Each structure stands twice: as structure tokens, then as C-alpha cells.
Amino acid sequence: MDEHIDSRDVLDADHRTTADFPAWIVGHFQPLGADPWCDFAFVAADEGGITVMTGIEVQLEMQMPAIRMRWHGKVIRAAWAQGEIDAAARADFIAAHLTPMQAAGGIGAAAVIAEKLSDGHEPSMND
Numbered sequence: 001m002d003e004h005i006d007s008r009d010v011l012d013a014d015h016r017t018t019a020d021f022p023a024w025i026v027g028h029f030q031p032l033g034a035d036p037w038c039d040f041a042f043v044a045a046d047e048g049g050i051t052v053m054t055g056i057e058v059q060l061e062m063q064m065p066a067i068r069m070r071w072h073g074k075v076i077r078a079a080w081a082q083g084e085i086d087a088a089a090r091a092d093f094i095a096a097h098l099t100p101m102q103a104a105g106g107i108g109a110a111a112v113i114a115e116k117l118s119d120g121h122e123p124s125m126n127d
Contacts (some may be wrong), residue, residue: 003042005029010040011068011075014055015098023052023078026066030074042077050078060098065090067098 010029021065025047029040050071059066065081080093 004032005042006042007031007037007039011070012059013069014101015058015060015067015094016101017052017054017058017097018099019097020054021052021080021097022025022049023067024049024082025071025076025078026079028074028076029068040075047076052078052080056100057101060094065093 025045027042027044028047028093030043032039032041034054052067052069056069058069061077064079065085066077066079068075068077070076071078081089085093
């Protein structure tokens, strides 16, 4: 277990599947503590084959032909190809099976705080 991942980054879905495809579970992410904010470690293991269904939110791995996704209550890494692949094969797979997801709209937490502080309202213990 040498790959440590911040709990906020263990699954940041950035794509949605557009077609079913076979994949092999090459490991899962295990929490390093009991609290939800504890980091995770990747545990490499051959956990068998699965069919990734259409409409699933996944995180595309940048360095390998794999995705992260939730499966039976845990976050797994599933490879769609064995070993190294070239850039063209990776691009073809992504075009045929994944579509990027849009980030949720709205203002962020920092903007909400700035708005509250600048609206002239004096905070008190009664708020």
C-alpha cells in the first residue's frame, strides 16, 4: 500500500460512461482510519472481471488505461486494457465509451462568505 490518496480525491467523477465495456478490477482504495476524513491507500489485487454499465459516473485515470468507480460500497480501480496502450488507442476508447461531465454550476463557498461579509450585516450571537 504505497499510493496514498487524500479522502477528498479518492473519487472525483469527471466522466460518465456512454456504452457498456468489460474491465478488470486491479485493486481498491482502503481507508487508513475509521474517520471519513482519513486518507486512503490503493491496495493492488486481481479482483476479477466486471462489465461497466452505461451511465456510470467514473474518474478517468490519467497515467493508465483505467477508471475509478464505486462498486459494492468501495472505490475500485478497473482497467479496460491490460498493460500499456498508445495515445491513439486511449483516445479511441475514451471517444467510444466516455463523455466528460460538467461541473455543477453555482457559486463556491468562498463567494458565499465574501457576499455575507460585504452585505453590511453585522454578525451577532443571535444570528
